[in-house]
Amino acid sequence: MLVGIDIGGTKTHVLIEDAGRVVLDRSVPTSGWQRGGLLDDTENVVRLVDLFREVAGATDAPLLIGAHGLDSEWQRLEFEARLAENHRGAIRAVNDVELLGPAAGFDEAIAVVVGTGSKVVAHAGDGELISAGGHGFLLSDPGSAAALARDAVRAVLGALDEGREVDLLGRELMTHFGVEDEIALSYAFTANPRLTTWGSLAPLVFACADAGSELAASVVDNAAKELASDVGLVCRRGALGSDVVCAGGVVTNQPRLYQALLSHIEDLDLGLTVHLLSVAPVAGAIELARKLPIQTLFNDSRRNA
Numbered sequence: 001m002l003v004g005i006d007i008g009g010t011k012t013h014v015l016i017e018d019a020g021r022v023v024l025d026r027s028v029p030t031s032g033w034q035r036g037g038l039l040d041d042t043e044n045v046v047r048l049v050d051l052f053r054e055v056a057g058a059t060d061a062p063l064l065i066g067a068h069g070l071d072s073e074w075q076r077l078e079f080e081a082r083l084a085e086n087h088r089g090a091i092r093a094v095n096d097v098e099l100l101g102p103a104a105g106f107d108e109a110i111a112v113v114v115g116t117g118s119k120v121v122a123h124a125g126d127g128e129l130i131s132a133g134g135h136g137f138l139l140s141d142p143g144s145a146a147a148l149a150r151d152a153v154r155a156v157l158g159a160l161d162e163g164r165e166v167d168l169l170g171r172e173l174m175t176h177f178g179v180e181d182e183i184a185l186s187y188a189f190t191a192n193p194r195l196t197t198w199g200s201l202a203p204l205v206f207a208c209a210d211a212g213s214e215l216a217a218s219v220v221d222n223a224a225k226e227l228a229s230d231v232g233l234v235c236r237r238g239a240l241g242s243d244v245v246c247a248g249g250v251v252t253n254q255p256r257l258y259q260a261l262l263s264h265i266e267d268l269d270l271g272l273t274v275h276l277l278s279v280a281p282v283a284g285a286i287e288l289a290r291k292l293p294i295q296t297l298f299n300d301s302r303r304n305a
Helices: 044-050 073-084 096-104 145-161 168-177 182-190 195-199 202-210 214-236 249-253 255-267 282-289 297-304
Strands: 002-007 011-018 021-029 063-067 091-095 110-114 118-123 129-132 243-247 273-276
Touching: 002 096, 002 282, 011 282, 044 073, 063 073, 063 096, 063 282, 073 091, 091 096, 091 282, 096 110, 096 118, 096 243, 096 282, 110 214, 110 249, 110 255, 118 214, 129 214, 145 168, 145 182, 145 195, 145 202, 145 214, 145 249, 168 182, 168 202, 168 214, 202 214, 202 255, 214 255, 243 249, 243 255, 249 255, 255 273
Parallel strands: 002 063, 063 091, 110 243, 243 273
Antiparallel strands: 002 011, 011 021, 110 118, 118 129
16 A cells, blocks of 8 residues: 655645555645644644545555655654654655656656746755755745736836836736726735735736737746746756656646746757646655655654654
8 A cells, every 4th residue: 555645735635555546536625734834733744644544554554745845854854753653654755846757757857846836846866856946936936826926016017117008917907906006006916915815816817918918928938937947957956857847737727838838948958858747746656655665764663662
């Protein structure tokens, strides 16, 4: 039996396989079990394990978790330690972006996730994790839903500074917020800087781009260019693999962004092949779980203590 979990900013996907047969395939809102950040509440892991505890033998099986927000080694180790108090089988935790390559069937690949957040992740020859971006929607995360909204409002304000006429993007944003000018838009937009609030505006940006807004189209293209730049950055730092695997709600559901990203990665001229992930990322957790030992030394020592 193998247990794989993909913890995203919005959704948590649990998949359990036994001898190649799926015995549990469950998706729940992450907010349903996670209080605050992943490590903010020590009971988070208890509620997480409760999502699959009902399956006989699951708490003794190898467990691989890819989690949004595991961005450093100390976070990973702390999360694994807490899991070990609630799970008897082998445990490994990684950043959720690390699931993409294995899910696509590649031992080594450059992973690009663009959804609630965005990040580029790969591995170096010594196994070290190399990443770019993923610093949160206020500062980074190009192409993510919230960052697209942020950049759209900035583009509208930039057009104002240049003395340009308000285009469709500006008009639609002002209508959305019920304001009549760009200055009022800036106040309304920044009054509630929440991930979900800003992220809900992403479809508006794409709709405006598809309807002919040059400003909206440039916002999407610039996001794709920044993501491609991050791909080039991890390559320069020694990333292994010539395949780029893309996943996440925004890049999967918005062809304009994916095609722009594809074009900008080709412009890097690094011989990379780009793929759009066609299976759930949690499949990568199952593939990585296959490589775990039946029992970790950490858990052995805990039980023998």
